[in-house]
Amino acid sequence: MRLTGKVAVITGAASGIGRATARLFASEGARLMLGDLDEVGVRQAADECIQAGSEADAMRTDVTSGDAVRRLVEGAVARYAKLDIIFNNAGIGMPGSILDCSEEDFERVVAVNLKGVFLGCKYALPHFLSNPSGGAIVNMSSNGGLIGRPADPLYVATKHGVMGLTKSLALAYADRRIRVNALCPGPIDTPMIWQGMDPDMDREEFIRRAVAACPTPRMAAPEEVARAALFLASDEASFVSGVGLAVDGAKAAGVFNANRYRLDFDLLG
Numbered sequence: 346m347r348l349t350g351k352v353a354v355i356t357g358a359a360s361g362i363g364r365a366t367a368r369l370f371a372s373e374g375a376r377l378m379l380g381d382l383d384e385v386g387v388r389q390a391a392d393e394c395i396q397a398g399s400e401a402d403a404m405r406t407d408v409t410s411g412d413a414v415r416r417l418v419e420g421a422v423a424r425y426a427k428l429d430i431i432f433n434n435a436g437i438g439m440p441g442s443i444l445d446c447s448e449e450d451f452e453r454v455v456a457v458n459l460k461g462v463f464l465g466c467k468y469a470l471p472h473f474l475s476n477p478s479g480g481a482i483v484n485m486s487s488n489g490g491l492i493g494r495p496a497d498p499l500y501v502a503t504k505h506g507v508m509g510l511t512k513s514l515a516l517a518y519a520d521r522r523i524r525v526n527a528l529c530p531g532p533i534d535t536p537m538i539w540q541g542m543d544p545d546m547d548r549e550e551f552i553r554r555a556v557a558a559c560p561t562p563r564m565a566a567p568e569e570v571a572r573a574a575l576f577l578a579s580d581e582a583s584f585v586s587g588v589g590l591a592v593d594g595a596k597a598a599g600v601f602n603a604n605r606y607r608l609d610f611d612l613l614g
């Protein structure tokens with residue numbers, strides 16, 4: 346078990362990547378405090394962790410609120426007497442060109458995707474500084490934190506912001522045993538990706554469009570990202586800090602546009 350004795354906070358834990366990571370961390374021995382806007386979903390996620398043999402609790406948390414994020418972190422420390430890991434995972438998509446997006450859209454996506462990560466780091470760091478073992482921060486970025494994308498520039502801007510925060514905090518706290526890394530997933534099969542589906546489009550057509558710019562022609566399962574989160578959070582990554590780990594089937598590795606206007610490639614199962 347790779348997280349025995351560790352205490353972890355996970356945001357956005359009611360669904361998708363956060364929920365899969367909560368289950369995996371629980372099965373690896375971590376004790377968990379889970380936060381999400383979706384109170385019912387996050388309680389179900391905590392129940393799954395308990396069924397996996399771990400200790401877990403959940404709190405309705407809006408990551409755009411400093412008070413709420415502080416309560417989540419303090420709740421973990423009050424319950425388990427320390428904090429070792431925070432996975433700042435909560436996020437929202439924001440499709441649409443700059444002309445289509447409003448100032449309110451900008452403020453909303455920055456508040457959830459960037460301010461939410463800032464708040465998680467800010468309120469977890471004092472506990473890592475007082476923990477003799479230090480701590481591990483895993484921030485959720487995206488392949489859109491490594492490369493530009495024309496279809497969702499506001500989302501991409503927030504995910505680049507997460508990379509800047511991650512690298513800067515990694516530098517600032519490296520000598521205090523605190524590692525700060527980010528995950529940069531490609532297309533992952535979670536509710537977020539399906540929210541972008543046009544109701545008139547059939548499922549396979551939607552998958553083709555979602556993975557057309559991904560050299561590995563499939564969506565990955567949330568568990569495939571959870572395993573990368575586990576690596577970054579665990580002592581196996583003891584000398585890994587300041588990186589954005591791409592979990593993206595090579596999407597951010599370079600330009601891939603030879604078949605730009607073709608959607609008749611073979612999908613992998």
Ligand SMILES: NC(=O)c1ccc[n+]([C@@H]2O[C@H](COP(=O)([O-])OP(=O)(O)OC[C@H]3O[C@@H](n4cnc5c(N)ncnc54)[C@H](O)[C@@H]3O)[C@@H](O)[C@H]2O)c1
Pocket residue numbers: 356357358359360361362363380381382383386406407408409434435436437438457485486487488529530531532533534535536537538567
């Ligand atoms: N699915 C993908 O293809 C993909 C790719 C790259 C990065 N990501 C990132 O992964 C993270 C998780 O997304 P997912 O794909 O699992 O999506 P998801 O929609 O399944 O899960 C996101 C969770 O975040 C929660 N959330 C949203 N706003 C919140 C807020 N203000 N406060 C607290 N919780 C909030 C939602 O309730 C939901 O449970 C996001 O940051 C997303 O940007 C996803």
